[in-house]
Amino acid sequence: AQSVTQLDSQVPVFEEAPVELRCNYSSSVSVYLFWYVQYPNQGLQLLLKYLSGSTLVKGINGFEAEFNKSQTSFHLRKPSVHISDTAEYFCAVIPSGGSYIPTFGRGTSLIVHP
Amino acid sequence: SQTIHQWPATLVQPVGSPLSLECTVEGTSNPNLYWYRQAAGRGLQLLFYSVGIGQISSEVPQNLSASRPQDRQFILSSKKLLLSDSGFYLCAWSLDRGSPLHFGNGTRLTVT
Numbered sequence: 089a090q091s092v093t094q095l096d097s098q099v100p101v102f103e104e105a106p107v108e109l110r111c112n113y114s115s116s117v118s119v120y121l122f123w124y125v126q127y128p129n130q131g132l133q134l135l136l137k138y139l140s141g142s143t144l145v146k147g148i149n150g151f152e153a154e155f156n157k158s159q160t161s162f163h164l165r166k167p168s169v170h171i172s173d174t175a176e177y178f179c180a181v182i183p184s185g186g187s188y189i190p191t192f193g194r195g196t197s198l199i200v201h202p
Numbered sequence: 203s204q205t206i207h208q209w210p211a212t213l214v215q216p217v218g219s220p221l222s223l224e225c226t227v228e229g230t231s232n233p234n235l236y237w238y239r240q241a242a243g244r245g246l247q248l249l250f251y252s253v254g255i256g257q258i259s260s261e262v263p264q265n266l267s268a269s270r271p272q273d274r275q276f277i278l279s280s281k282k283l284l285l286s287d288s289g290f291y292l293c294a295w296s297l298d299r300g301s302p303l304h305f306g307n308g309t310r311l312t313v314t
C-alpha cells in the first residue's frame with residue numbers, strides 16, 4: 089500500500105516570492121508521482137508528472153518538482169508566485185505495477201497575498 | 203483529443219430523493235473511470251472505479267452505487283439521499299498505470 093503526506097495544510101506567501109509545497113510518500117514498490125492543482129469549484133488539473141528519467145520535472149504555469157528517491161519526496165516549487173496561483177494543490181502516487189488506484193495527499197492550500 | 207463531461211454542475215436535492223450524476227469521456231476507448239467525493243476542506247475520497255463495462259469496484263460502503271452501461275459512460279446513483287451525501291463529486295479517467303487521471307469539472311451536490 090502507498091501513502092502520501094503533504095506536510096503543510098496551508099502555505100501563505102506574498103506575491104513574487106518563491107514557494108515550496110512539500111510531499112512525502114511511502115511505498116513498498118516503485119511509484120509514479122503527480123502534482124495537481126484545483127481552483128475553487130473546479131476539477132483537478134495536472135501540473136506535472138514524474139514517471140522516470142530526470143528527477144527534475146517541469147510543468148505548467150512555471151512550476152517544477154524534484155523527485156528524491158532516498159528521501160521519498162516530490163516537492164513542488166515555483167520561483168515567483170502570482171495571485172492567480174492561489175489554489176489547492178494535491179500530490180498523488182500510483183504504483184508502477186498492480187493497482188490503477190492513485191493515492192492522493194490531503195492537499196495544501198496555497199494562499200498568495202498581494 | 204480526449205475530453206470528459208460531467209453534469210450537472212450544481213444540484214440541490216431534498217433528503218430521501220434519488221440521485222443520478224453522469225460522466226462521459228470522448229476521444230478514447232476502454233478508459234479506467236473513477237468517482238471521487240470531496241467534502242468541504244477535505245481531500246479526495248475514492249468512491250468507485252471501473253476498468254471496463256460492468257466492472258465496478260466500491261471503495262467504501264455507503265448510500266451510493268455506480269454503473270458503467272457503456273465503455274465511456276459512468277453513472278453515480280443513489281435511491282435515497284442523506285444529508286451526509288452533500289459534497290463535491292468528481293469524475294475522472296485514465297488509460298494505463300503511467301498516465302495521470304483527468305478530471306471533470308465536478309458536481310456540487312447539496313442535500314437539504
